[in-house]
Amino acid sequence: MNDAEAASVVLHNVNKTYRLDSVDVPALKGINLLVRPNRFTVLSGASGSGKTTLLNIMGCIDQPNSGDIMVAGTAVQTLSDDALSDFRAKNIGFIFQNFNLLPVLTTFENIEYPLIMAKVAPDQRKKRVNELLDAVGLSDRANNRPGQLSGGQRQRVAVARALACKPRLVLADEPTANLDSRTGTAIIKLMRHMQRVDHISFIFSSHDPKVLAEADDSFEIRDGRIISVKRNDDRDESVA
Numbered sequence: 504m505n506d507a508e509a510a511s512v513v514l515h516n517v518n519k520t521y522r523l524d525s526v527d528v529p530a531l532k533g534i535n536l537l538v539r540p541n542r543f544t545v546l547s548g549a550s551g552s553g554k555t556t557l558l559n560i561m562g563c564i565d566q567p568n569s570g571d572i573m574v575a576g577t578a579v580q581t582l583s584d585d586a587l588s589d590f591r592a593k594n595i596g597f598i599f600q601n602f603n604l605l606p607v608l609t610t611f612e613n614i615e616y617p618l619i620m621a622k623v624a625p626d627q628r629k630k631r632v633n634e635l636l637d638a639v640g641l642s643d644r645a646n647n648r649p650g651q652l653s654g655g656q657r658q659r660v661a662v663a664r665a666l667a668c669k670p671r672l673v674l675a676d677e678p679t680a681n682l683d684s685r686t687g688t689a690i691i692k693l694m695r696h697m698q699r700v701d702h703i704s705f706i707f708s709s710h711d712p713k714v715l716a717e718a719d720d721s722f723e724i725r726d727g728r729i730i731s732v733k734r735n736d737d738r739d740e741s742v743a
């Protein structure tokens with residue numbers, strides 16, 4: 504297996520332009536990058552630099568205007584819509600800045616939701632949800648709705664939900680932006696633990712110094728272009 508096949512994500516000359524009221528808004532301009540597997544990778548950059556657009560394209564929830572994308576060794580642009588949905592459900596988990604939990608569902612049900620979508624049998628679902636509740640320290644909040652939880656607890660539910668189907672890649676868009684500093688640190692530690700135990704690749708967008716400090720690799724983006732790449736090889740012990 505060569506580097507590109509083993510990588511979590513490879514982008515080659517990816518361009519994305521939004522069209523807003525008949526005006527073209529270029530968001531990504533010729534992005535080339537290789538995200539190594541089983542790392543904490545951070546995309547940093549000011550607001551409006553293109554981080555969310557880039558994450559959405561890596562997560563196959565948005566498509567570029569041009570360029571090639573490989574995710575976990577698969578050329579995702581060659582997949583049909585159904586195959587792509589299936590690929591995404593099996594391989595990719597998402598964590599959002601504003602948690603995006605379903606307000607009418609309990610903690611248990613929010614975590615269970617992707618398992619229902621993936622047609623996992625009820626007894627298996629229950630087992631997996633309980634395992635995740637335990638891992639994120641929310642077993643005693645299983646029956647609460649998001650409105651009854653703190654921000655940090657909501658984000659822990661979101662982390663558990665993202666990991667429910669044992670994805671290979673988890674994308675997190677500014678996951679600590681709406682959390683106080685202590686809670687943000689706890690969430691980063693939790694994700695780092697899960698990355699090491701479950702060998703998951705995490706890709707964050709963030710300008711939080713706590714997240715940047717924890718990064719193995721980081722890409723800085725400005726006006727839709729990657730302007731610097733840092734790879735921290737001191738942490739190679741965490742690679743499977």
Ligand SMILES: Nc1ncnc2c1ncn2[C@@H]1O[C@H](COP(=O)(O)OP(=O)(O)O)[C@@H](O)[C@H]1O
Nearest residue numbers: 521523528530549550551552553554555556557
């Ligand atoms: N849906 C959209 N329609 C039009 N322009 C958009 C849309 N989403 C993002 N943009 C523009 O694309 C650029 C990059 O945005 P974004 O990826 O959200 O950056 P970041 O996440 O770094 O703040 C910005 O100029 C933004 O205004």
Ligand SMILES: [Mg+2]
Nearest residue numbers: 554555556676
């Ligand atoms: Mg953003």
